Amino acid sequence: MTTAKRDRPSKRQLGQFITPESVAGQMLADIELTADTRILEPSLGDGAFILPLVRRLVALHTGSPAERLSKVLADNLHGVELDHKLHARCLQRVAAEFGNLPEKHNLVHADFFHHEFEASWRWGPDGLDDRLTFDLVVGNPPFGGTFDASIEDELDRDYGERFGHKIKKETYAFFIVKCVERLNRDGRLLFICSDSLLTIPTMKGLRVFLMNEGQVRVRRLPEFSDETTYPMVVLDFRRNGRSEAVIRDGERISRATVEMSENKSWGMSEDLRPAFAGPTIGNFMVGTSGMTIGKNKYFVRKIVNGSILEPYRFEFHEEPITLEGELARARLGKLSLRKQEQIRQQERLGETRRCVRVLPREKPLTIRLPHADYKQYNKSNGKIVHSEPDHVVYWRNAGEAVLTFKKSGNWYLRGVGGQPFFEREGLTWQLIASRLKTRYLPAGCILDSGAPCGFLLPGVPHDELLLVLAWTLSPLCSRILKSVINHTMNIQSKDFERLPYPYWVNPEAKEEAIRRMRDLIDHARNGEPFSFDSPEIITLGKAFDFHT
Numbered sequence: 001m002t003t004a005k006r007d008r009p010s011k012r013q014l015g016q017f018i019t020p021e022s023v024a025g026q027m028l029a030d031i032e033l034t035a036d037t038r039i040l041e042p043s044l045g046d047g048a049f050i051l052p053l054v055r056r057l058v059a060l061h062t063g064s065p066a067e068r069l070s071k072v073l074a075d076n077l078h079g080v081e082l083d084h085k086l087h088a089r090c091l092q093r094v095a096a097e098f099g100n101l102p103e104k105h106n107l108v109h110a111d112f113f114h115h116e117f118e119a120s121w122r123w124g125p126d127g128l129d130d131r132l133t134f135d136l137v138v139g140n141p142p143f144g145g146t147f148d149a150s151i152e153d154e155l156d157r158d159y160g161e162r163f164g165h166k167i168k169k170e171t172y173a174f175f176i177v178k179c180v181e182r183l184n185r186d187g188r189l190l191f192i193c194s195d196s197l198l199t200i201p202t203m204k205g206l207r208v209f210l211m212n213e214g215q216v217r218v219r220r221l222p223e224f225s226d227e228t229t230y231p232m233v234v235l236d237f238r239r240n241g242r243s244e245a246v247i248r249d250g251e252r253i254s255r256a257t258v259e260m261s262e263n264k265s266w267g268m269s270e271d272l273r274p275a276f277a278g279p280t281i282g283n284f285m286v287g288t289s290g291m292t293i294g295k296n297k298y299f300v301r302k303i304v305n306g307s308i309l310e311p312y313r314f315e316f317h318e319e320p321i322t323l324e325g326e327l328a329r330a331r332l333g334k335l336s337l338r339k340q341e342q343i344r345q346q347e348r349l350g351e352t353r354r355c356v357r358v359l360p361r362e363k364p365l366t367i368r369l370p371h372a373d374y375k376q377y378n379k380s381n382g383k384i385v386h387s388e389p390d391h392v393v394y395w396r397n398a399g400e401a402v403l404t405f406k407k408s409g410n411w412y413l414r415g416v417g418g419q420p421f422f423e424r425e426g427l428t429w430q431l432i433a434s435r436l437k438t439r440y441l442p443a444g445c446i447l448d449s450g451a452p453c454g455f456l457l458p459g460v461p462h463d464e465l466l467l468v469l470a471w472t473l474s475p476l477c478s479r480i481l482k483s484v485i486n487h488t489m490n491i492q493s494k495d496f497e498r499l500p501y502p503y504w505v506n507p508e509a510k511e512e513a514i515r516r517m518r519d520l521i522d523h524a525r526n527g528e529p530f531s532f533d534s535p536e537i538i539t540l541g542k543a544f545d546f547h548t
């Protein structure tokens with residue numbers, strides 16, 4: 001690949017998902033425009049919003065077609081686009097439909113974070129200010145894009161915190177902050193953005209910022225475009241000062257309700273308030289991810305009829321430490337100068353690192369389990385209540401081969417997720433799932449990253465493990481997880497800890513739920529399968545309804 005090509009930002013780096021005409025049309029349908037409305041499209045692409053806006057604005061002016069277009073592009077519409085091809089295409093499209101562009105217009109090719117439209121000096125909230133402000137901001141800011149590395153730190157200083165909360169360094173979050181702060185009082189912002197805005201903990205600061213700056217209405221878009229399957233929302237915001245509620249998909253959620261959830265989630269609902277008035281699971285249990293081996297094929301074996309087939313043997317050896325080798329394993333192939341110097345020194349001294357060699361056997365060895373060199377491996381599966389571990393991991397000498405493989409591998413393999421919890425009793429669930437699929441985790445397992453786990457905090461009675469397991473299998477718990485805590489497919493250990501603890505269940509019902517859960521695990525251990533449709537699971541779930 002040529003350097004020029006490598007340096008050119010890709011479609012993905014620019015967060016380019018062009019808005020279909022129909023979606024832009026719907027969003028603009030109810031906005032009111034006058035000949036004086038000043039509008040900003042901060043990432044205009046090839047003009048999905050610009051063209052319909054020009055169509056409406058030219059009709060509000062008088063004069064020849066050229067004069068009208070000139071007024072629209074000088075006084076009404078302001079736009080920025082970083083990709084010169086898209087910017088040029090937008091200008092061409094405007095010219096093709098409305099005639100030659102006037103010499104002076106405000107559709108600029110620039111980085112929005114480098115660019116400021118200027119106004120005459122005036123006294124603003126932070127002192128003298130000459131930045132132009134707008135009545136309306138519309139668009140679809142880049143999502144998951146990258147920032148200009150030369151100003152990343154500066155941007156973090158400028159936009160990284162509001163109202164004492166962190167604003168995640170994500171393109172759409174910083175676009176929103178900058179645009180809201182360029183809105184006039186009562187100005188409106190209409191943006192398509194990722195639905196991660198609704199619940200995910202890292203967007204908490206942005207949600208707080210928006211609620212403190214004005215009135216939020218947000219609605220999920222049933223369909224966006226073929227370019228991405230990622231769910232999108234329309235954020236419809238009015239800058240009229242701190243608001244007392246958020247309107248999500250037409251439902252009013254009071255600020256007090258939103259604030260009951262730790263992540264200030266817009267997925268909250270009034271009927272869920274009781275769940276958030278007490279402790280969280282994190283007060284009783286700790287969640288953890290498991291480890292990523294990097295090459296399961298080398299070390300993890302499927303159990304078939306109580307035996308495994310071992311196709312490899314493992315040998316340890318020393319390898320010289322070299323700067324070249326370390327750079328190849330480092331993140332983005334980069335190491336600090338200090339680190340490089342340290343490695344050069346190690347290289348000069350002839351230092352070595354312990355490595356493992358994985359050698360195929362001529363004929364796979366059949367090994368009957370249990371075996372001292374293998375431990376049960378908690379791989380993810382979609383089962384609930386309990387499932388006998390169906391994999392083992394080669395764990396001779398406390399996992400020496402796996403841990404050496406990770407330590408001498410790429411940078412992202414170095415940490416060992418969940419290591420302090422290896423072999424402890426707890427519960428576990430499938431990381432990527434549409435609902436919480438929890439099951440009992442017997443003692444003795446090594447933990448895989450596909451199945452995060454929860455363990456009782458010191459001093460918490462053992463029965464609480466069974467209660468939490470029963471609670472996490474209930475429909476109410478899954479609803480809270482997926483609508484309030486984090487609606488994405490990923491169920492991280494922190495999400496588990498943030499779940500409410502079912503303090504509202506009375507002592508008799510609690511005891512009964514624990515007894516039933518113990519029973520279910522025993523049955524599952526004897527081979528009885530359970531699903532969310534099993535009558536026993538449905539009955540168990542009812543114990544956690546607020547009215548019971």
Ligand SMILES: C[S@@+](CC[C@H](N)C(=O)[O-])C[C@H]1O[C@@H](n2cnc3c(N)ncnc32)[C@H](O)[C@@H]1O
Binds near residue numbers: 014020049139140
């Ligand atoms: C999601 S697309 C939307 C484009 C257009 N607004 C639409 O709705 O079709 C985001 C656009 O932002 C542009 N972009 C990315 N980073 C930018 C930046 N720092 N300044 C200005 N534009 C940027 C991308 O090139 C892309 O065209």
